[in-house]
Amino acid sequence: MISLGIVGLGTMGTLYARLAGQNPWVSLRALCDxxxxxxxxxxxxxxxxxRYADLEAALAEESLDAVCIATPDDxxxxxxxxxxxxxxHILIEKPLATTVDExxxxxGAIQRAGVRCQIAYTNRWTPPYVAxxxxxxxxxxxxxxxxxxxxxxxxxxxxxxLSWATRSSPAWFLMTHALDMARWLTESEVHSVYAVGAKGVxxxxxxxxxxxxxxxxxxxxxxxxxxxxxxxxxxGMPLIFDFQFEVVGSRSAAFVNTxxxxxxxxxxxxxxxxxxLLLNLHGQLAGHSQHMFDSFIxxxxxxxxxxxxxxxxxxxxxxxxxxxxxxxxxxxxxxx
Numbered sequence: 001m002i003s004l005g006i007v008g009l010g011t012m013g014t015l016y017a018r019l020a021g022q023n024p025w026v027s028l029r030a031l032c033d034x035x036x037x038x039x040x041x042x043x044x045x046x047x048x049x050x051r052y053a054d055l056e057a058a059l060a061e062e063s064l065d066a067v068c069i070a071t072p073d074d075x076x077x078x079x080x081x082x083x084x085x086x087x088x089h090i091l092i093e094k095p096l097a098t099t100v101d102e103x104x105x106x107x108g109a110i111q112r113a114g115v116r117c118q119i120a121y122t123n124r125w126t127p128p129y130v131a132x133x134x135x136x137x138x139x140x141x142x143x144x145x146x147x148x149x150x151x152x153x154x155x156x157x158x159x160x161x162l163s164w165a166t167r168s169s170p171a172w173f174l175m176t177h178a179l180d181m182a183r184w185l186t187e188s189e190v191h192s193v194y195a196v197g198a199k200g201v202x203x204x205x206x207x208x209x210x211x212x213x214x215x216x217x218x219x220x221x222x223x224x225x226x227x228x229x230x231x232x233x234x235x236g237m238p239l240i241f242d243f244q245f246e247v248v249g250s251r252s253a254a255f256v257n258t259x260x261x262x263x264x265x266x267x268x269x270x271x272x273x274x275x276x277l278l279l280n281l282h283g284q285l286a287g288h289s290q291h292m293f294d295s296f297i298x299x300x301x302x303x304x305x306x307x308x309x310x311x312x313x314x315x316x317x318x319x320x321x322x323x324x325x326x327x328x329x330x331x332x333x334x335x336x
Contacts, residue, residue, distance in 0.1 A: 002300055005030035005064045005088075007055045007079045009038040011161070012093055012120070013070035015285075017046055019293040020068075022284055026297055030058035032079075055079045059086050066091065066300055073168040074098045077105060084109035090117040091296045095176045095320060096313030098168065103317040107310045118296040118306035119313040121180040123243075125291035126277065128256045129181060132247065136185060141249030144186055147225040148246040149178040154233045156240060158202055158209055165202070170213045170229035171195075171323045176316050178227045179217070180308070181245060183315065188221035190319040190335045195326040201232045215323045238264070239273040 004026050006013050013033070020028040031042045032052045039051045052058040055067065059082060067083040069076055069092040076097050083090050090110065096119060097103040110117045123129050135141055151174045158165035162173075183189065195215040202209045212230035219225065233242065238259070245256040261273040278287030299306040322333040 001025060001027045002297055003027050003029045003063060003065045004068065005032060005055065005058050005062065005066075006068045006070065007032045008070035008072075008075075008093075009033040009035070009042050010070060013068065014042070014045075015289060016068045016070060016091070016293060017042070017049070018285060019290055021046070023294060023297055025301060029062045029064060030055075032058050055082050059083075059088075064088050066297075069093060072162075072164040073172050074164070077102045080106045081109050084113040084115055087113055087115060089115045089296075089300045090310075091120060091293070092117065092313070093120045094180070094313070094316070095172050096310065096317050098172050098317075100318055100321050103314045107314045110310045116299055116306055117310040117313075118292075118299065119180075119308045119310070119316075120289075120292060121177060121308050121312070122288040122292045123177055123181055124184060124307055125288040125295065126258065127288075128258060129245070132245070132254055132256055133185060135254055136247075136249075140252060141247060141254060142251030143249060144221070144223045145248045145250060146223060147182050147185065147248070148227075149181070149225070150228040150230075150242065150244050151175060151178045152229065152233050152242045153231040154235045154237050154240050155201065155231065156235050157231045158207055159205060166208050169210050169324070170197075170231045171210075171215070171320050173229075174231060175213065175215065175227050175229035175323065176320055177243070178229070178245070179225075179316055179319055180312065182217065182219070182223075182225045182227070183312070184308075185247065186219050186221055186223045186225075188219040188223060189315060190217050190322070191220045192218045192332050192334045193319060193322045193326055194332040195323045197327050210327075213323065213327065215326070217319070236270055238271050239275065 020026040066089040069079045197210040197213040201211045211232040214228045217225040242259045247254045261276040265272045278289050322335045326333045
C-alpha cells in the first residue's frame with residue numbers, strides 16, 4: 001500500500017483525493033490546505049482522512065510514501081522540497097515551476113533524494129494523443145515537418161476559476177500542455193522560440209495578465225511548432241477548453257480535436273460538449289486523469305521511472321520561460 005498525502009484542495013487536489021479513494025493500492029493519509037474552508041469541505045467528503053494546514057505539519061504526524069502537489073502554478077517549490085527531503089515520491093501538477101531557478105531547486109532535491117517524480121501532463125494518457133504517438137512510431141506520417149496547436153480556455157478560467165491568474169499566464173497554465181505534447185511527439189528539445197502576446201480584456205477587469213500568447217518553437221530536430229494559448233474565449237463556448245493539434249509529416253498529416261467530446265447537447269440556449277475525457281463510468285472515475293494517477297502509483301510500487309519525469313518538467317519550464325523572455329524583449333530567444 002502507498003500512503004499518500006495531498007497538498008492543495010482545489011479542483012485538482014480534490015480530484016486526486018477521489019482517485020486515491022478508488023485505487024486499491026493507495027491509503028489516503030493526509031489532506032493539506034492553508035484555507036480552513038477547503039479543509040472543512042474536505043472533511044465532509046473524506047471524514048476519515050486527517051487534515052492539515054500544510055505539508056510540514058502532515059509530515060510530522062504521518063508516515064507518507066508519496067505526495068500529490070496540486071497548489072497554484074507558482075507555489076510548488078516549498079511542498080516539493082519538503083516532500084523530497086522526507087523521501088516521498090511526488091506527483092506534481094504542471095508546470096513544475098514558474099521560474100527556471102525554482103525548477104532547478106526542485107529537480108536537484110528530487111534527484112538527491114532518489115525519489116520518483118511524475119508531472120501531471122494528462123494528455124500523455126489521452127487516447128487520441130496516444131494514437132497519434134503510435135502513428136508516428138509506425139512511420140505512418142513519415143518525417144515530421146511541423147506541428148500546430150491551439151490550447152485555449154474561456155475567460156471563466158482567469159476571472160473565476162483561478163484567484164491567482166496574475167501569478168500565471170496562458171503560457172504557464174495552458175501552452176505547457178501543448179509543448180509537452182510537441183516534445184513527446186518529436187522526441188526533440190526546443191532550440192529557439194519567438195513569441196508575441198496581447199493584453200486588454202483582462203487588464204480592463206483589473207487582472208494584469210496576457211489575454212493570448214502565440215509562440216513559434218524551433219526544435220533541435222528542425223521541426224517547427226506554432227502554439228496558440230488564449231484564455232479569454234467567450235463563456236458561451238460549448239466547453240471551457242478548446243485543444244486542437246495538427247501534425248504534418250512528409251507522408252501524411254494527422255489532426256486531433258479534443259474540443260468535440262464525441263457528444264453534443266443542444267438546449268434551448270446553446271450547444272454544449274459534456275466532457276467524456278473524465279467521467280463517472282459505472283461508479284468509478286475513468287479517463288486521462290485517472291490513468292495518469294494510477295500510472296504514478298504503479299511506478300512507485302514497481303520502482304520504475306514514471307512516463308513523464310522531473311526532467312521533462314524542467315525542460316518545459318526552460319522553454320516556457322524563454323517564451324516570456326521573448327515577450328519581454330520582442331526578439332527570438334535561444335533555449336539553453
